[in-house]
Amino acid sequence: MDMGNKELIQKFYTSFSEGNAAGMVACYHDEVVFEDPAFGQLKGERAKKMWEMLLSKKGGAAKISFDQVHATADSGAAHWLAEYTYGKQNRKVINRVEASFKFKEGKIIEHIDSFDLWKWTQQAMGLSGYLLGWSSFIKTKIQQTTKAKLDAFLESQSSQ
Numbered sequence: 490m491d492m493g494n495k496e497l498i499q500k501f502y503t504s505f506s507e508g509n510a511a512g513m514v515a516c517y518h519d520e521v522v523f524e525d526p527a528f529g530q531l532k533g534e535r536a537k538k539m540w541e542m543l544l545s546k547k548g549g550a551a552k553i554s555f556d557q558v559h560a561t562a563d564s565g566a567a568h569w570l571a572e573y574t575y576g577k578q579n580r581k582v583i584n585r586v587e588a589s590f591k592f593k594e595g596k597i598i599e600h601i602d603s604f605d606l607w608k609w610t611q612q613a614m615g616l617s618g619y620l621l622g623w624s625s626f627i628k629t630k631i632q633q634t635t636k637a638k639l640d641a642f643l644e645s646q647s648s649q
Contacts, residue, residue: 494560502555518596525602542642
């Protein structure tokens, strides 16, 4: 087992739980590929900026915990849990995520988060999420919305 990669994953999630986007981004390779059900696939700078955007919005209100971290020289995995409120209704969301990683040059080159999007939409969107959250239409709509929010965040950063 390569302790360096295990420690890298632990640093990533410790930074996440502390609201430290810079610490998270420091774990990513410049050519990182991130993917999850809510954002779809993001590469490089967009993947890094997504974490900055998410942490800038939470204001420390999210509770992040992680465990089951393991890694080899090439790949790794972890289980993490996010607890936060979402949307105008401040609905409580508990998202259980399985993360898988690949490494290159001592950094994370690939990060794939898997979670039950239907379960997430039920919590985040209430009845409409329960009724429609399983559909590919809703998944596409969520990805369009998150990407638009990321675009707006990037735009606001470049104008500062």
